[in-house]
Amino acid sequence: MHPKTITVPVFNLNSGMVLGDDFFDANGACIVSKGVVLNESIVSRLKERFPYKLACIQDVHAQNVVTAGSSKIKRIVKTEVCFRQLANGIKSIIRDVQSSGKINIREVEGMSVQLLENFKDYAAVLDSIVKERSLDEYIQRHCVNVSVLSIMLGRWLGLSDSELMMLAQSALLHDIGKVKIDERILNKPGYLTSLEFTAIKRHSILGYELVKDLKHISPLVSSGILMHHEKIDGSGYPLGLRGAEISPFAKIIAVADVFDAITSKRPYKCKESPFHALSVLENELCGKLDPLCLTTFVQRISMFYIGEYVRLSNGNLAKIVKINHSDISRPLVMQGSEFIDLHKASKLSIVEIASLADFTKHHFCCLIYM
Numbered sequence: 520m521h522p523k524t525i526t527v528p529v530f531n532l533n534s535g536m537v538l539g540d541d542f543f544d545a546n547g548a549c550i551v552s553k554g555v556v557l558n559e560s561i562v563s564r565l566k567e568r569f570p571y572k573l574a575c576i577q578d579v580h581a582q583n584v585v586t587a588g589s590s591k592i593k594r595i596v597k598t599e600v601c602f603r604q605l606a607n608g609i610k611s612i613i614r615d616v617q618s619s620g621k622i623n624i625r626e627v628e629g630m631s632v633q634l635l636e637n638f639k640d641y642a643a644v645l646d647s648i649v650k651e652r653s654l655d656e657y658i659q660r661h662c663v664n665v666s667v668l669s670i671m672l673g674r675w676l677g678l679s680d681s682e683l684m685m686l687a688q689s690a691l692l693h694d695i696g697k698v699k700i701d702e703r704i705l706n707k708p709g710y711l712t713s714l715e716f717t718a719i720k721r722h723s724i725l726g727y728e729l730v731k732d733l734k735h736i737s738p739l740v741s742s743g744i745l746m747h748h749e750k751i752d753g754s755g756y757p758l759g760l761r762g763a764e765i766s767p768f769a770k771i772i773a774v775a776d777v778f779d780a781i782t783s784k785r786p787y788k789c790k791e792s793p794f795h796a797l798s799v800l801e802n803e804l805c806g807k808l809d810p811l812c813l814t815t816f817v818q819r820i821s822m823f824y825i826g827e828y829v830r831l832s833n834g835n836l837a838k839i840v841k842i843n844h845s846d847i848s849r850p851l852v853m854q855g856s857e858f859i860d861l862h863k864a865s866k867l868s869i870v871e872i873a874s875l876a877d878f879t880k881h882h883f884c885c886l887i888y889m
């Protein structure tokens with residue numbers, strides 16, 4: 520029986536591993552043969568010459584790769600648990616609105632504290648946000664995701680802790696008005712009629728009406744809910760406000776909302792990569808969203824993906840090496856031992872983010888379900 524093999528990046532190789540297949544250079548010359556036990560000298564030469572190439576190794580010798588991946592996996596699992604707790608909190612708020620038409624603002628305040636305290640590992644947050652999730656949990660996960668992204672952006676913009684608390688409340692409730700809209704319209708696959716679109720657009724006013732008379736709620740929180748679909752050129756809704764007329768919280772929430780909506784699967788659309796979302800923000804929404812919020816978000820978020828593996832539209836894996844500041848959604852990547860500047864290679868694009876789990880899928884499953 521042949522031993523099982525797994526594919527890992529060369530930078531994860533260690534001495535003692537056994538090659539599960541011949542290792543070739545870019546010209547097709549065999550550099551190390553199948554079955555060779557790697558020693559320190561071979562490993563360091565491979566890392567030096569082919570740091571981003573993939574190597575096939577026998578499974579039994581991959582324990583150190585699992586260890587390398589497991590700390591990242593543990594961080595992601597921890598963050599995911601926090602996301603789920605808050606999504607359950609939103610579920611209970613939605614139930615209250617459905618049954619009594621009221622929002623328990625104390626519960627929202629408690630969730631805001633959790634948001635500020637528990638989501639400081641931004642790399643794990645981004646990983647969790649772009650994860651596949653069921654359509655049923657869309658609204659609650661969307662509310663939590665937009666809140667976490669809004670707080671990240673708020674911190675980068677220099678907001679104080681008390682402002683961040685209010686921003687979190689506004690973002691958690693930004694789409695609460697959707698609870699009052701017919702689910703058949705909200706989840707309709709395909710195009711909406713103009714009447715249906717008009718009905719959906721009412722959610723910002725409906726949400727505002729739910730919160731405006733609550734005691735202890737700041738106008739900043741309620742205006743963030745009311746105005747999160749306004750555009751600085753006046754093309755948004757419900758009021759068609761422009762620039763400075765739009766609440767500062769609404770401007771932040773609007774950017775986070777677009778990023779999460781694009782990277783989510785909905786009945787009428789597929790999930791897209793974060794780089795596609797950054798491209799839409801950078802190219803299609805420039806002039807519509809607040810420029811400081813937009814550029815801060817796009818530049819900061821893109822930096823988290825340096826060193827990540829992505830799948831390109833040609834089907835190959837590549838590693839992000841450098842962000843192009845003039846074209847953030849099309850970075851410099853390394854495919855095998857070849858550098859590709861996606862800014863110039865217009866026919867190629869990033870399709871999805873590939874995590875370390877893609878290289879150690881078998882081990883990832885063991886860790887998650889243990």
Ligand SMILES: [Fe+2]
Pocket residue numbers: 693694722747748
């Ligand atoms: Fe909305």
